[in-house]
Structures are given as structure tokens and as C-alpha cells.
Amino acid sequence: EPEVTQTPSHQVTQMGQEVILRCVPISNHLYFYWYRQILGQKVEFLVSFYNNEISEKSEIFDDQFSVERPDGSNFTLKIRSTKLEDSAMYFCASSRLAGGPNEQYFGPGTRLTVT
């Protein structure tokens, strides 16, 4: 069964460093998402991406964040200058269609630790 994959599974970085989290969505999916979960808190929406542009973003997704689909398979989240509060589990998701009923498929997550 096709699945969303994410690399690395765990990333440790120092405050102020740039980090890139990578995702490979399911191949025939058109819509891509990033979510994060700070330890002990809710899973929060960051951004959605379709047709090579951001379709929606949350207040969390400020100028420090960017997303890119550099080729036909990868979808990346870049944090330009990491802060301690960026430590969280980051989940990538994809869906074939958009709209409320359509299932989003999640990857296993990347745990980001900022020291």
C-alpha cells in the first residue's frame, strides 16, 4: 500500500540553524500539508500546498518557514533560523483530492529537537 515517507526521523539542530525536513507524498496525490505537534499539545496545521503554491497557511507559518516541491516527488519544509520553540514532531500529509471529506494520509513524522 502506498505511504507517505519522511526523513529524517529525528533531527537535532542548534538554535539559529537552518533545517530542511523532507517528505515524499503518495505519488498520485496533488495536495500536500505540513502539521506539527509540540510535545503534549495538539496537532496543529501549518500549511497546505497545491499546484506549486501555498493554498492556505496558519499564523504559525511565519517568514521563518517555507515549503517547496523541488521535483516531482519531494515536498520540503524549511525553517530558516530555528528557535527553541520549534522543537516538535512535524508531520507531512497528502491527499488526492481537496475538500472536506477527502482523507489525508500522514507520514510517520520527523522529531525536531532544537538545542
Added chain:
Amino acid sequence: GDSVTQMEGPVTLSEEAFLTINCTYTATGYPSLFWYVQYPGEGLQLLLKATKADDKGSNKGFEATYRKETTSFHLEKGSVQVSDSAVYFCALSGSQAAGNKLTFGGGTRVLVKP
């Protein structure tokens, strides 16, 4: 804005016990409702969904009914197994069109003991 509230855990049960996890939501229009499950060390997996009022989603012995009058989507299973130990997330997706985000509840950890 949209929000989801679910009961806090952990919920500890014995095998074959009845499980209920309460979930209520606030949303405009007619959202779709989901339960996702996260097993230890894994990502979020869709457990079941319902897309309109009075729909019942079901999967792997779990059920949830979309109750618009009480804005609820409670998850139930009649006889849990140790393998059901996981974190369960209630979520909604709004009724608008493209690229719809999911809004999650806080998650409920369930531990089933043999």
C-alpha cells in the same frame, strides 16, 4: 474558528471492556469528521470518517456517529484488545473547497491491559 474538544486521557481499560472517547466540535457549515489513530512510533492513520449528519463511520470494530444536534462525534468500541492501545485524535475538515486543513483535538491516550 473551528475547534475540536476531546476527553483527556489516559484512559486505562481491561481487555474486552467497552471504550468511549467523547469528541465535540465547533465549526461553521457542514464539516467532515474524522478519527485518526496513532500507534506507538507511527504516524497518524485514518480510523473512520463521516461526512454528513447522522452518518456512522465504522472500521475495525470502532464506530462514531455524526450528531449535528449535539455537535458530537464520539468514538466507541464494544470490546477492546491490547492492540488497540494507542492515541486517538478527533478531527474535522471544513466545508470549503480546495486544500482543506484538518483541525485536531488534543488526543486521548488509551491503554488496554490484558
